[in-house]
Amino acid sequence: MSTGAFDDVLSTLDAERRARRTVMSTTADRVAGQLREQVAEGHLRSGTKLPEERLAAALGVSRNTLREALGQLVAERILVREAHRGVVVSTPDADDVRDVYAARLALEPGALRQGEHAPAARVAALRAAVEEGQAALEAGDHEAVGGANQHFHHAVVALAGSDRLDAQMDLLLAEMRLFFHAMGDPRTFHEPYLAANAAICDLAEAGRWSDAAEHLTTYLTDAREQLLGGFALT
Amino acid sequence: MSTGAFDDVLSTLDAERRARRTVMSTTADRVAGQLREQVAEGHLRSGTKLPEERLAAALGVSRNTLREALGQLVAERILVREAHRGVVVSTPDADDVRDVYAARLALEPGALRQGEHAPAARVAALRAAVEEGQAALEAGDHEAVGGANQHFHHAVVALAGSDRLDAQMDLLLAEMRLFFHAMGDPRTFHEPYLAANAAICDLAEAGRWSDAAEHLTTYLTDAREQLLGGFALT
DNA sequence: TATTGCAGGATTGTTGAACAATCGGCAAGG
DNA sequence: CCTTGCCGATTGTTCAACAATCCTGCAATA
Structure with a gap:
């Protein structure tokens, strides 16, 4: 040979x-x-x-x-x-918000549960996104906080290890940006969720994937209601 | 008026x-x-x-x-x-199979868990797909069995109630057809899974969504291994 | 023999211009 | 005020072309 x-x-x-x-x-x-x-x-x-x-x-x-x-x-x-x-x-309406969150509520907890079989590097990406958010918050850079938040959710889906799913998540996150632009784009929208991200990351690193998934589910449900509230004013 | x-x-x-x-x-x-x-x-x-x-x-x-x-x-x-x-x-290879199943393993159980909040009509669609498969099996129509199987998995994702997710699942199922064509397309491939579909549907109707999701997870993992085995021969 | 260099043909990426179909608005008319 | 009909503007689609790139075959060379 x-x-x-x-x-x-x-x-x-x-x-x-x-x-x-x-x-x-x-x-x-x-x-x-x-x-x-x-x-x-x-x-x-x-x-x-x-x-x-x-x-x-x-x-x-x-x-x-x-x-x-x-x-x-x-x-x-x-x-x-x-x-x-x-x-x-595209000008999203409340139904679009509901649809996107219905997708995320299936996708993200589902991917998080698959994190059990994910290589360590993918879990590390989760932690990296959390720390990126903390740093952005301390720096007072609201835009960077939003970016870090998107990175976190992308990292969650990446746990599943599917390029196709990653691409789908990119689309959903792009639509999320449209939502934020459609409403007044409250600069402080993402900050309350940083703590939840950290908690989910802790659970994931502890191998408590199911708990992490449930935590994420309530998290997403809350965020959806908040967004829908913002859209009702439009 | x-x-x-x-x-x-x-x-x-x-x-x-x-x-x-x-x-x-x-x-x-x-x-x-x-x-x-x-x-x-x-x-x-x-x-x-x-x-x-x-x-x-x-x-x-x-x-x-x-x-x-x-x-x-x-x-x-x-x-x-x-x-x-x-x-x-497109000529799929083993990595494509792995990627598609990684997506399905996150998507389908995730959607099934969301079935808890789905209207009854969506659960009925599940049952309809199961019965469609049974009828096709009794009629000896292998192609229809495969079609019914796809309808079942589509109905599972539809539980989440997101058009975007439905569209994504359409893409994944289209790729699955490519997989079947790429290998010898064993006509009896789908039949063993009809029983599993029925079991999952039973659990769903009983409101045991979490059990149904776990059942589906092992189901999909088995199917993936079987498909990968078929691809190893190529 | 096996590899390199090169021309020729074929296919793609991209452009520009054209034409029918359709949409939006505006004026005429009831 | 509401409808009707017309006109300009924009889109959907086609056609014909050109440069860039790729593939093939062949000759030249070691």
Whole structure:
């Protein structure tokens, strides 16, 4: 087996190439990324129309490729398309909040219970997100607190060890950002939950996955009610 | 209120219109549906290349709109696109099986535990899927048994009451069909699990959601091992 | 023989322009 | 005031093209 080690390198390189190929650029994806970021950042507010011609010109890209990008974001529920009426930034309502939380209430505790079989590194990611939140709070950076909170919930789902689930969670968290932008985006919304995150992380590290899952369930239920309260005012 | 009944008709019609508008036609979606079905049905086997020009001509549609349709299916992981190399029907490997089952192991038991708060109609859907499977088994229709099994698992996720989760489960089940086509598609694969479905349904109807979830967890783990065994032969 | 270099053809990524279908608004008319 | 019909604007879709990239085969070379 003179080529054994060499073949290993070969296949590694090939895998890398394929990964870059399937993940990476193609202007449509890049444009989708730009728009995604503009929405996540709050620069494109809910309800704003996105006329294809002007937007394509602004992005320096053809209308067709812009169309492909818009298609991606529509699939991600960040934008909504109505036939012959154009695409607009999604304006979530109370039902959307209920639906997203119904998904999270199934997904996150389910993933947390699977944490029993997760490698230690994934549990460490949980702890890292908790500490990131603590640091952000002490620094008084409200935006970073929100970010850390999202990282925590992403880490919870990552315990399940499924790329597909991680992608789904990314979509749900993107919608959560829309919710926050739709309501007044109260800067202190996330802070009360930092303690709960820490408690859940403690339980997880102690191997008490079931307790952690139940804790998370009540946590999410509370957050949903709070959000729905905020939406009732709209 | 002379127009009361009329306004009812109006709003009904309007709701219908909006539903069709956001869900239905636009040739790209229709084409995506056709291709999706061809793959699900097994007429387009794993690994077959889909050249844009010929395929567009065959479908009687422009290359651009075909491109949009392909984009959808790529997002659904039914097809895989490599830059400048074209799209092919996804050929799942053992890692894909592991990933999909990691997702299902978090999703399905998690949704089942949420069944506690589900309306009775959703539980009835569970029972309906079980009976559909029994009938198909007695009729000796192996394909229908597989279909009923998918309906059961879809009904489990539907307990959570989230459209977004239902859509995600549709994707996972579509990938499962790819798995079955990739291996020899043993016609009797699903039959042993009908009893487990019935047991889970019994527990659910008895309100023993936690027991049902645990039962489903071992169930899914077994099925995963069996599938992985089939894939090891490839 | 096995590998390298190179041309040629084929396919994809992207663009630009066009046309029919449809939507939104505005004026005419009851 | 409400309806009707028309006009401009935007979308859905197609067509034709071009550059970039990939694959194939063949010749040249060691």
